[in-house]
Amino acid sequence: MSQKSVLLIGGYGSTGEKISRALRRRNPTLPLTIGGRTLAKATALAREIGHAEGVAIDLTEASLGLLPREFSAIGLFAHDPPLNAMNFASRAGAGYLLITGGAFEVGVDALT
Numbered sequence: 001m002s003q004k005s006v007l008l009i010g011g012y013g014s015t016g017e018k019i020s021r022a023l024r025r026r027n028p029t030l031p032l033t034i035g036g037r038t039l040a041k042a043t044a045l046a047r048e049i050g051h052a053e054g055v056a057i058d059l060t061e062a063s064l065g066l067l068p069r070e071f072s073a074i075g076l077f078a079h080d081p082p083l084n085a086m087n088f089a090s091r092a093g094a095g096y097l098l099i100t101g102g103a104f105e106v107g108v109d110a111l112t
Contacts, residue, residue: 004070005031009057010077012036012045024049064088
């Protein structure tokens with residue numbers, strides 16, 4: 001049985017990259033999907049850390065701009081005012097973790 005990937009949105013940014021690398025060190029076989037606005041940056045980090053893929057993410061879209069697929073969990077390291085990442089995770093039944101400095105997202109996350 002194959003393990004579902006963990007999607008890290010903003011996974012190549014300043015905080016996201018540190019977490020992506022830490023996850024890889026702690027869990028060498030965990031499938032990771034590094035996502036962000038720039039596919040080339042996501043793909044470069046995914047190649048570097050291994051057992052990962054890079055994807056382009058569009059937080060303005062309810063589907064995040066992704067083809068239908070399943071994730072075990074979604075980590076958000078970016079600003080997401082429309083809450084599309086949280087709603088995507090909820091619809092998919094995936095775990096969701098918000099790690100941003102945005103008071104708006106933290107407030108909504110605390111209430112849901």
